[in-house]
Amino acid sequence: MNVKSIEKENVKAKIVVEIDKELMEQGVNKAYLKARKNIALPGFRKGKAPRKLIESIYGAHVFYEDGLEEIFPQVYEEAVVKQDVKAVGRPSLTNMDIAEDGVVTITIETEVYPEVTLGEYKGLEVEKAEAQVSDEEVKAELEQMAERVASVETVERGAELGDTAEIDFEGFDNGVAFEGGKGENYALKLGSGTFVPGFEEQIVGMSAGEEKDIDITFPENYKEDLAGKPVVFHVKVNKVSVTNVPALDDDFAKDVSEFDTLEELKADVRKNLEAKRTESIESAFKNAAVEKAVENMTVEMPSALVEQELDRQMENFAYQLQMNGMSVEDYAKMMGGDLSGMRNAMRPAAEKQAKVNLLLDKIAEVENLEITDEELDAEYAKMAENYELELERVKTLVSAEDLKADLKTRKAALVIAESAVAVAPKAAEAE
Numbered sequence: 083m084n085v086k087s088i089e090k091e092n093v094k095a096k097i098v099v100e101i102d103k104e105l106m107e108q109g110v111n112k113a114y115l116k117a118r119k120n121i122a123l124p125g126f127r128k129g130k131a132p133r134k135l136i137e138s139i140y141g142a143h144v145f146y147e148d149g150l151e152e153i154f155p156q157v158y159e160e161a162v163v164k165q166d167v168k169a170v171g172r173p174s175l176t177n178m179d180i181a182e183d184g185v186v187t188i189t190i191e192t193e194v195y196p197e198v199t200l201g202e203y204k205g206l207e208v209e210k211a212e213a214q215v216s217d218e219e220v221k222a223e224l225e226q227m228a229e230r231v232a233s234v235e236t237v238e239r240g241a242e243l244g245d246t247a248e249i250d251f252e253g254f255d256n257g258v259a260f261e262g263g264k265g266e267n268y269a270l271k272l273g274s275g276t277f278v279p280g281f282e283e284q285i286v287g288m289s290a291g292e293e294k295d296i297d298i299t300f301p302e303n304y305k306e307d308l309a310g311k312p313v314v315f316h317v318k319v320n321k322v323s324v325t326n327v328p329a330l331d332d333d334f335a336k337d338v339s340e341f342d343t344l345e346e347l348k349a350d351v352r353k354n355l356e357a358k359r360t361e362s363i364e365s366a367f368k369n370a371a372v373e374k375a376v377e378n379m380t381v382e383m384p385s386a387l388v389e390q391e392l393d394r395q396m397e398n399f400a401y402q403l404q405m406n407g408m409s410v411e412d413y414a415k416m417m418g419g420d421l422s423g424m425r426n427a428m429r430p431a432a433e434k435q436a437k438v439n440l441l442l443d444k445i446a447e448v449e450n451l452e453i454t455d456e457e458l459d460a461e462y463a464k465m466a467e468n469y470e471l472e473l474e475r476v477k478t479l480v481s482a483e484d485l486k487a488d489l490k491t492r493k494a495a496l497v498i499a500e501s502a503v504a505v506a507p508k509a510a511e512a513e
Contacts, residue, residue, distance in 0.1 A: 083160050086187070088167065093384040095169070095194045096176075099161045101153070103184035110149035117148065143180055150178065150188065161190060168195035171386025193384040198444040201378025203498050208371045210504035213360040215352050223351050224330055227338055232327040240287040241322045243273040247285050248321040253298075254314045263313075267320060278304070285317065293318040368499040375498050376437050379444075383436065391439070392425060392432035399428075442494040451493045453486045461485060 084100040114136070119129040121136060137144055150157075162169050173192035180186050234246075241247045247270050253263025272282045284296045296315045300308045328334045335347040400410040414424050445451075465480065466473045 083157065085161050085165060088165060090167075090194065093193050093196045093382050095167050095192055097161050097165070097167065097190045097192075099157060099188050099190065101150075101157065101186045101188065105153060105156075106146070106149060106184065106186045109151075109153035110145045112152040113145040113148035117145065146178070146180060146186070150175070150186070157188075158190075162192065167192070169193070170195055170384050171389065193386045196381050196384055196387075196440065198440050199380040200441070200444055200448065201375070201380065203375035203378065203441075203445060204501040206371055206374050206498070206502045207505050208367055208374060208502045209507045210367045211363055211507055213356050213363055215355045215359060219355060220348055220352050221330075223355060224348065225327075227351075228327050228330060228334065229325075231338055232325045234323050234325055236321055236323045238290070239322065240289050241272055241285055241319065243282075243286060244271075244324070246271050246323045246325065247288070247319050248323070249285070250318045250320065251315050254316070255308070255311060260308065260313070263315070281315065285319070288317075288319045288322075290319055290321050367502070367504065368495060371498045371502040372438060372441070372495055375445075376434075376441050379437070379441050381437065381440055383433065383440075387436045387440070388429065388433045391436040392429055395428055395432055395435070396425065439491070442491040445494040445497055446490040449494065449497055451490050451497075453489045453493075457489060458482060458486060461489060 083102060083105060086098040086100050087096075088098075089096045111133075114133045118131060118133070118136070121131050122128040123131040123135060123139070126132075126135075133145075158173065161167075162173065169192040171193050173190050175188055176191050177189040178186060179188075237245070249268050249270055250266045251264065251268065253260055270276060270282065270285070272285055274282070276282070278298055278300055280298050281296060288294065294317060296317055297312065298315060299312045300310060302310045304310070328337070330344060332343050335341050335344045339347050339350070341347045341350065396410070403410055403413050410424070411421065414420050417424075419427075462473060462476055462480075462485070465471075466476045469476065471479075
């Protein structure tokens with residue numbers, strides 16, 4: 083085999099390879115042996131037809147394309163890998179010439195890993211907010227805590243705003259039930275605005291066991307087939323309940339925490355909110371610094387890298403859906419689209435992440451970042467603890483090479499973030 087030429091232009095490479103007769107013959111014979119079991123010729127049992135006879139009928143080169151597939155891994159190794167052509171994605175065969183002496187010349191085209199030119203990535207000025215928590219946010223958190231421990235009591239009276247009415251309902255348009263207008267044992271909090279305007283207000287006063295028809299006119303901006311239409315809902319109230327939310331006082335603090343007073347609980351809630359806010363701000367600061375470094379970078383993106391990142395994001399999303407008992411296909415249908423539409427919607431984010439990956443890889447290279455065995459072991463131990471798996475099990479699931487690459491990119495991101503200079507947000511954005 084002889085690599086005749088390699089032409090590189092931007093993120094594409096064209097490689098011309100000459101395959102000698104002996105190597106090509108190996109591939110062609112393998113292809114014939116695989117194909118002959120399905121070939122039947124007059125005078126021969128199926129699978130017993132001689133190769134020369136088949137070639138005389140169907141053409142001397144009938145097995146050449148399949149034969150090339152048989153030896154392509156070897157060809158790729160010599161023509162791409164050993165030539166230090168950093169290919170990405172799937173290569174394509176664009177031409178095949180067969181000489182009279184049996185020598186085959188092929189042209190392989192592939193996208194290649196791009197040249198990355200780093201711009202400024204250290205000492206970047208990045209806006210960073212202060213971790214402030216308002217009294218209103220503390221109060222809202224306390225109210226949520228109170229709602230979580232609230233008791234629910236069934237009442238034998240007419241429903242009031244703020245109560246929860248468990249209802250059966252069905253909607254009719256000119257006497258005909260319409261799709262999506264029916265529900266059973268639906269827990270509706272009156273005054274929540276969950277249903278269309280005018281619905282919840284007409285439940286007020288109804289008691290358990292009571293039924294009635296409610297006249298409703300859908301808003302003009304409702305879905306097309308019902309927009310602006312007057313309809314009738316037949317409603318039956320099955321149960322009325324009231325939620326008793328405890329008062330925010332010292333007794334409440336003792337019941338829900340280790341603190342004796344509400345003021346102590348407030349201080350602890352504020353501290354926790356500030357810690358979460360700080361963590362969120364630090365993460366946003368780091369991401370903003372990395373994005374700014376990406377903007378300063380010069381690179382031409384191979385489409386194959388974007389598609390690879392898109393595949394990874396789709397796989398992760400599908401796994402998350404699977405954990406919640408839903409397939410990605412069902413999710414796409416539920417959102418009114420299909421997998422192709424989902425890929426198109428996710429492509430901009432995938433391209434952005436692919437650029438981030440290139441940036442961090444290049445910084446890891448120029449900064450000579452390395453991962454020690456101690457750092458690798460510590461990360462494995464952390465993963466085992468987080469996923470509640472045996473350490474050896476984690477090591478079989480995540481290769482050391484992949485984990486080192488991930489840790490390197492994290493280090494590269496820290497190089498950017500730790501050198502970045504925090505500046506106050508612009509007044510309008512802060513407000």
